[in-house]
Amino acid sequence: MHTINCRGSLVDLSTPRVMGIVNVTPDSFYDGGKLKNDSDVLQQVExxxxxxxxxxxxxxxxxxxxGTDISASVEQQRVIPIIELVKRNFPDSMISCDSFRxxxxxxxxxxxxxxVNDISAGQLDRKMMETVGKHKVPYIMMHMRGTPQTMKTLTDYDDLIIDINRYFAERIAxxxxxxxxxxxxxxxxGFAKTTAQNFELFSHQELLLSHGVPLLAGVSRKSxxxxxxxxxxxVALNGTTALHMACLLNGASILRVHDVKEAMETMxxxxALQGK
Structure with missing residues (x-):
């Protein structure tokens, strides 16, 4: 059984959970620019x-x-007011911040x-893990090569599954x-993987469970x-739902999604299939 400690609140991940995506960016692939003001944000979070x-x-x-590279100061100006806004209006909500800086x-x-949700697992900022360790918060680490700007060119693997498992063994240590x-x-x-490689990884997702830590799957509306x-x-919601069920059957503990209601129905x- 996996339990994570979110500032004193224990979250049991033996029951899978849903993480809702709030992008405060003008250029995200699906929902970029949709949240125009504080009211839009609060409505979506609610x-x-x-x-x-x-x-x-x-x-x-x-x-x-x-994606367009932006400075850390611009990124901070986007996310900190939104974190404050959500915490103020929904004080019991559990907030993750998605940043590699x-x-x-x-x-x-x-x-x-x-x-903390870090797409680079500490590789793009060497200070990241030290800071996360000091604050004792849960840390989501993703597999990626290069940066969002270069990752499409970095899809050559000796053995996709072995290479990714080795990566996680090193980053977890x-x-x-x-x-x-x-x-x-x-x-x-979708990160440093072709479509074919994404499905190869997907079909072997349960092999990642050997690391003994919970797994988050992010496939929502992806290419x-x-x-x-x-x-x-x-129009990729139906396809997303189909893969969400497969994610859960292959051991995912958290689904990171744009569409919470449909993900919860899948859950x-x-x-019910598991007899729970």
């Missing part, structure tokens, strides 16, 4: 919490392939975020050495779905 999200993941840097996370931690107790791994669907279906992100059906 709906996600009402629909059953355990966590709200706030990010201000678009990590889509070829230690300076952004350090400030976010001062504003009482509960989880590094996190433990910095005193990080609650670690969650994210396979990084592995809509390219396979010949559509686009706007309930999964639990």
């Amino acid at each position: 709906k996600m919490l009402h629909d059953g999200a355990t966590f709200i993941d706030i990010g201000g840097y678009s990590s889509r392939p070829d 230690e300076s952004v996370i350090k400030t976010a931690l001062q504003h009482n975020i509960d989880i 590094m996190a433990r050495s910095h005193g990080i107790h609650d670690i969650i791994i994210d396979p990084g669907y 592995m779905i809509y390219k396979t279906l010949g559509t686009d992100a706007a 309930k059906l999964y639990q």
Whole structure:
């Protein structure tokens, strides 16, 4: 059984959980620019919490392939006011901050975020793990190569599954050495992987459970779905739901999603299948 400690609140991940995505970016691949003001943000967060999200993941840097690189100060100006806003209006909500920059996370931690979500697993900022370890918050580490700007060119693997497992073994050991107790791994669907590699990884996802830590799956409306279906992100909800069930059957403890209500319905059906 996996339990994570979010600032004194224990969250049992033996029951899978949903993390709602709040992108405060103008250029995210699906929902960039949708949240125009504080009211839009609060409306979305309220709906996600009402629909059953355990966590709200706030990010201000678009990590889509070829996304625009922005400075840490711009990223911070985007996310900190939103973290403050959500915490003020929903004080019991559990907030994750999605950033690979230690300076952004350090400030976010001062504003009482509960989880750090780092797409680079500390590789793009060497200070990250030290800061997370000091604050004793759960740490989500994702598999990625390079940066969002270069990752599309870094898809050559000796053996995809072995290479990713080796990566996580190294990053988990590094996190433990910095005193990080609650670690969650994210396979990084869509990051430095072709569509075919995404599905190869997906079909072997349960092999990542050998690390003994919970697994977060982020496939919501991604190109592995809509390219396979010949559509686009706007109409990829049905495909997302199909893969969410497979994520759960392959051992995912957290689904990171744009559409909380549908993910929770999938979760309930999964639990019924498990006899729970």
